Amino acid sequence: RGRDVLNEKTVFVMDEAGMVASKQMAGFVDAVVRSGAKIVLVGDPEQLQPIEAGAAFRAIVDRIGYAELETIYRQREDWMRKASLDLARGNVERALAAYNSNARITGERLKAEAVESLIADWNHSYDPAKTALILAHLRRDVRMLNVMAREKLVERGIV
Template identity: 90%
Template sequence: RGRDVLNEKTVFVMDEAGMVASKQMAGFVDAVVRAGAKIVLVGDPEQLQPIEAGAAFRAIVDRIGYAELETIYRQREDWMRKASLDLARGNVEKALAVYDANVRITGTRLKAEAVERLIGDWNHDYDQTKTTLILAHLRRDVRMLNVMAREKLVERGIV
């Protein structure tokens, strides 16, 4: 009842703006401008682009400019903050070297070994009160990992 209406007192904040397609971005910007509101776009223009056409956020950043935040709050340890900045700036090798030096990277020669280790580590650290995320590139790997994780939960009597 009037709370979802854009007006001149509204500041519309869009997080992950880099993931919004051009058509949707145009709709948001048009609605905000018509209402006399203000729009603040938050995101990383170098992040994955939207599936639909266009990189509206990238174009806006290139044309209008941007403010960059360099204070990192999510990572608690100084070395993690520095590594995150390295990743954001494209210094992947440097960031990975820091994570490796802090024993945060493990590797295997075979994919099957990596999968077994991943599920084993996940199972060891599993806590129902916390959220854990396992990512995979291919859908078939996602299905396989889901099945393996579920089997571990069944073994433990959780599912």
């Protein structure tokens, strides 16, 4: 009881604030101000923009300012942390060079070769106790990858 009420003791934290449209952001800020609560906006103003009108977070950052976090905890290896900072700062070439020099980038000349390599790698590392994700941009590619992955599971007697 009372958990759904904003008051002067409430701190409202909004993650991915850069994806919130101006109209919705105005509603959140208005509710927070009226209640005496505080709002903390977390996000990257250069990341994905909201689908609806306005880039409220970017405007707030430009007008009020921001604090930037530079300590990365998700990546365990130092080179990965540095590469992540490079990506965040727009140094894509340097970040890709780091991933390439650490054998984390592979490529094939043809799409068919890339698909075969992807499925072979997935099949090699498949562990039913773990979750793996294969992404594709087009639905037809998703269907094709699903069929190929399922065939590998059938070959192994899993399905």
